[in-house]
Amino acid sequence: MDMTGQQHIPANKAEVWNALNDAEVLKVCIPGCQELTKSSDTEMSAVAVIKVGPVKARFQGAVTLSDLDPPNGYRITGEGQGGVAGFAKGVATVRLEAVEGGTVLHYTVDAQIGGKLSQLGGRLIDVTAKQMSGQFFRRFAEEIQARQKTLQSRAGSEKENALPQSIPAKASFAPTPSISSSPVPSNAASFVSLPMLAVVVFAAVLIAMWAIHGGLLPSLMPASGDLAADGRAHISPDLASLVQLIMAGAIGYLFGTRSRGHG
Structure with missing residues (x-):
């Protein structure tokens, strides 16, 4: 065959x-x-x-x-x-x-x-x-x-195993700002300052009341013969005007700041 x-x-x-x-x-x-x-x-x-x-x-x-x-x-x-x-x-x-x-x-x-x-x-x-x-x-x-x-x-697997393993990139973390270093928004600052202004106005009122009722130093007081009929000392007109200006300025600044904060 x-x-x-x-x-x-x-x-x-x-x-x-x-x-x-x-x-x-x-x-x-x-x-x-x-x-x-x-x-x-x-x-x-x-x-x-x-x-x-x-x-x-x-x-x-x-x-x-x-x-x-x-x-x-x-x-x-x-x-x-x-x-x-x-x-x-x-x-x-x-x-x-x-x-x-x-x-x-x-x-x-x-x-x-x-x-x-x-x-x-x-x-x-x-x-x-x-x-x-x-x-x-x-x-x-x-x-x-x-x-x-x-x-x-098999050759593909060996080649893949021979390749260097990729190194993961280091994660970059931005530093977390501390509360104390964080900037306070302008609106927040306005509202935070309102209690302080109220304290200032309240203190001005107390000073005025103290001055009116004879609490100022003797050098600011009128002469002893200028006592009122009720026996209380009265503040001089110039000093009274000064106190009123301080109170009006403080109250105006208070309300003006409050209006800007709401705006």
């Missing part, structure tokens, strides 16, 4: 070459493969269950790689025994070609079968071989793409 074909794989030659030499990748991709052990860089042993038409057999075999030309290609030689189902052996040549958007894998297979398998007819064997090769290459391309995504995700 001879079979020739090619398959486009969306990956570069190095990635395809590494996958072709990775036992784990091949085990996932080979239809019916149950075991695939790589004993050296050029030798592998495999166990696979293969069904061709009505015949189903479990094959145990060995694979040897030769004519290695990394990453361009190699030669595969294999032989397997399936008990009463027969045997299979063959040689395959694999060549990798870099193209735009990936790699083209060219393959040529020359195989021989014996036992019950050889009685099934060449047409059935060819159809089964093409189906198995199609499954292999489809899984092979999917496995490479899955590994690419894993590597990209």
Whole structure:
């Protein structure tokens, strides 16, 4: 049985070459493969269950790689025994070609079968071989793409972890002004000063009353002969006028300040 074909794989030659030499990748991709052990860089042993038409057999075999030309290609030689189902052996040549958007894998297979398998007819064997090769290459391309995504995700995580952590900017807090240093609004100042003005007016009234009833110093008092008939001393007209002016000024300032505060 001879079979020739090619398959486009969306990956570069190095990635395809590494996958072709990775036992784990091949085990996932080979239809019916149950075991695939790589004993050296050029030798592998495999166990696979293969069904061709009505015949189903479990094959145990060995694979040897030769004519290695990394990453361009190699030669595969294999032989397997399936008990009463027969045997299979063959040689395959694999060549990798870099193209735009990936790699083209060219393959040529020359195989021989014996036992019950050889009685099934060449047409059935060819159809089964093409189906198995199609499954292999489809899984092979999917496995490479899955590994690419894993590597990209891992590289992105490592790059993100390698970036220095951003240092949060120090929050600037404006000093809270103390109550004593806060400027008092003009309206508030006007209302605060009203009680003080009231005290001033009240004090002026008391001074006036004290002066009228003889509480001033003797030097401001009139002569003793100028006492009133009721025996009380009277303030001079000039001093009385002065006291009245002080009271009028204080009262006017008080009401004027109050009017501005309400305005």
